[in-house]
Amino acid sequence: MRTIPLGQSDLRSTRLIYGCMRIPGTWNVAEIDETRRREAFAALEAAVEAGYNHFDHADIYAHGECETIFGAFLRGNAGLREEIIITTKCGIRWAGDPDAGAPHRYDFSAAWIRSSCERSLARLGIETIDLYLLHRPDVLMEPDEVAAAFDRLQAAGKVRHFGVSNFTASQTGLLQSRLDRPLVCNQIEVHPLRLSPFEDGTLDDLYQRRITPTSWSPVAGGRLFGTAGDDPRLGAVAAALDAEAERHGVSRGAILMAWLLKHPSGILPIVGSRQPERIRDAVAGEAVELSREGWYRIYLAARGTALP
C-alpha cells in the first residue's frame, strides 16, 4: 500500500484506513465474549498483514470496547505501535451522562475534550494519539475554548495532530480561524449513495485548505451490496460498479475504493468490514486507474439524472 502525507502533518497514512467501529461485531458490551474478541483480532491481523498503517477509532465505538480490544492487540504485537497511525474521536455524549435527564448530545467543552482524551489513551494503552478528531459538530462549539483544549493536549504530548469529522466547510473555517495549527483531516460520509460532498463545497473547501478528507462508510455500510429495496438508484449503481469491476478484473468493493481514491481532493477511504477476505480485497482498489468515463458512469448512475 502506498503512503501519503495526511493534511499538513508529518503523518504518513496508507491510502486505505482500517475502521475499527465494527470489530467486535456488536455494540452490546454484554455480548462481547472471547469468540468476538478473537474475531476482532483476526480482522486487525488481516489489516496489518494487508499493509494498512492507519486505524480509526472513536471513544463511543462499542462504548469504549473497540479501543480496549485494540489496546490488547497492541500489547500482543510488540513494535506495532511505532509503525501505525492511531486516530480516535471525542465529542459525542450518551443520554444519561452525567445524570438521568441528560440527552444524547455533542460536547466540545474543554473539560470534556480533555477528559475524553485521557480515557481513550488509557483504553488504547498508548502515550499519544496521532490524530484526534471532533466527532460531530457541537452546535454550542466555542472555537477559542476548543483551541485552548487542543493546546493543552498537544503541549502535554497527548495528541500530535487534530482534525474534525462531519464538519461543513463553514464549521471547518470557523474552527480553523481560531487555531494556531492546521486541522489535518475532516472525516465525512461520501460514497455513491451520498454525493453531496462533491457538490456542496465540502470537498472543494478541504482541497483548498490542504485538509485530507477521509470517507467513512465507503461501501455505504454494506448497502451497496444489498438488494435495491426502496432505493431505486441502487440497482443502477451496482450495475455500473460491476461493469467497471469486470473491466478491471477486481471486485465491486475494490472499485468503490478506486472511485473514491480518484477524486482530486485526495479522499482516503476507511474500510469497515470485519471479514479478513474483504479487508484484503479492498486493497486491490489502489491499483485500479479508473478512466474519467468509468468514474462518470458510476457518478451518473448514482445521481440518477443526466448532467445538463
Ligand SMILES: NC(=O)c1ccc[n+]([C@@H]2O[C@H](COP(=O)([O-])OP(=O)(O)OC[C@H]3O[C@@H](n4cnc5c(N)ncnc54)[C@H](OP(=O)(O)O)[C@@H]3O)[C@@H](O)[C@H]2O)c1
Ligand atoms: N466519523 C463518523 O461519523 C463515522 C461514522 C461511521 C463510521 N465511521 C468510521 O468509518 C469506518 C467504516 O464505516 P463502515 O463500517 O460503515 O464502512 P463500510 O465499509 O461502508 O461498511 C462496512 C459494512 O459493510 C459490510 N460489507 C462490506 N463489504 C461487503 C460485501 N462485499 N458484501 C456485503 N456486505 C459488505 C460489512 O460487513 P462484514 O463485516 O460482514 O464484511 C460491514 O457490515 C468505521 O469503522 C469507523 O471507523 C465514522
